[in-house]
Amino acid sequence: MAKPILISGIQPTGRLHIGNYLGALKNFVELQNSGKYECYFFIADLHSLTENFSPQEKSKQILELAADYLATGLDPKKSVIFLQSQVAAHSELAWIFETLTSLGELKRMTQFKEKSEKEKERANAGLLTYPTLMAADILIYDAAFVPVGEDQLQHLELTRTLARKFNKRFGKTFVEPKPILTESPRIMSISDPKKKMAKSEPSGCLFLDDSPREIKAKISRAVTDSGLEIKLDPEKKAGISNLLRIYSSLIGHGIPMLEKKYHGKNYAEFKRDLAELVINHFADFRKDKKALMARPQTLVAVLKSGSNAATKIAEKKIHEVKKKIGIAF
Numbered sequence: 001m002a003k004p005i006l007i008s009g010i011q012p013t014g015r016l017h018i019g020n021y022l023g024a025l026k027n028f029v030e031l032q033n034s035g036k037y038e039c040y041f042f043i044a045d046l047h048s049l050t051e052n053f054s055p056q057e058k059s060k061q062i063l064e065l066a067a068d069y070l071a072t073g074l075d076p077k078k079s080v081i082f083l084q085s086q087v088a089a090h091s092e093l094a095w096i097f098e099t100l101t102s103l104g105e106l107k108r109m110t111q112f113k114e115k116s117e118k119e120k121e122r123a124n125a126g127l128l129t130y131p132t133l134m135a136a137d138i139l140i141y142d143a144a145f146v147p148v149g150e151d152q153l154q155h156l157e158l159t160r161t162l163a164r165k166f167n168k169r170f171g172k173t174f175v176e177p178k179p180i181l182t183e184s185p186r187i188m189s190i191s192d193p194k195k196k197m198a199k200s201e202p203s204g205c206l207f208l209d210d211s212p213r214e215i216k217a218k219i220s221r222a223v224t225d226s227g228l229e230i231k232l233d234p235e236k237k238a239g240i241s242n243l244l245r246i247y248s249s250l251i252g253h254g255i256p257m258l259e260k261k262y263h264g265k266n267y268a269e270f271k272r273d274l275a276e277l278v279i280n281h282f283a284d285f286r287k288d289k290k291a292l293m294a295r296p297q298t299l300v301a302v303l304k305s306g307s308n309a310a311t312k313i314a315e316k317k318i319h320e321v322k323k324k325i326g327i328a329f
């Protein structure tokens, strides 16, 4: 029997943080290696154009994200790894979806509200139509599963709505995809644990390629409450709870085990152990990423071959869609 299709993407907008890793990328690798899915992972470069960028910086960010993918364990022999902009059918389908989506549905999106509020008059139209492109990314491959962090659930809900709407109007064409969340779908900022860890606030991020010295310094400075106990209490102990989540996700054991281990110990000891854990966890990653970045041609070749493979699938689907809506013969 054919395996269910799974897809996800990340925007090339800078260095990945541990929220991207624990909410998404670590899971991509595990899902790929489970052998249960036909996997597609892409670099969402078109989405990333909605934010300020320079062409030079953009090329570097794309290669860097390709290196991140490979260095964390995504494998072009097991998954189709590709660059979104190289598969034109995504943009074609996004346009069709735009015509099926009301302005109200798009304006309600939390990410749009937050980003357009920040940018005010400078906010571009792409920020608004962003979710229709995301729906196209997913639906064009008939994906059944989409591993993402919690902040993408609203976009995924709209994707499901669009699939239903299209199917109802034009006949069964799309699969309604389901999200796959990790145990830590929302990692918080280490400098302000009431806020989500986000690339836009670098001071609150632990980056995957931070040096051991940076990791130590950042974790020792991580904001915690003035209490003494190391236990999960997201309301009263948001900082410690976030660090416990990071710790437990990295070792793959539940938080109760950690609460027991650190019973009677102080925050400094706990933070020291966590820093060591993070440093060791990403040691190979740092080395492998550096080696991959020294061979940009290899990265380009991986993306080219993946994009060719994805194009074959996506072309078929966009043709089917065009026929369904009466614009292809």
Ligand code: TYM
Pocket (backbone or CB within 6 Å): 007, 008, 009, 010, 011, 012, 019, 020, 021, 022, 023, 024, 025, 044, 047, 133, 134, 137, 138, 146, 147, 148, 149, 150, 151, 152, 184, 185, 186, 187, 188, 196, 197, 198
């Ligand atoms: P992006 O690039 O913002 O983030 C990549 C992934 O990281 C997750 N994530 C987090 N998870 C836990 N805690 C956090 N603090 C945290 N911050 C980010 C995100 O949820 C995401 O899974 N729109 C997407 C990219 C995209 C996409 C798609 C994803 C475009 N098309 C199709 C899936 C399917 C985005 O901006 O992710």
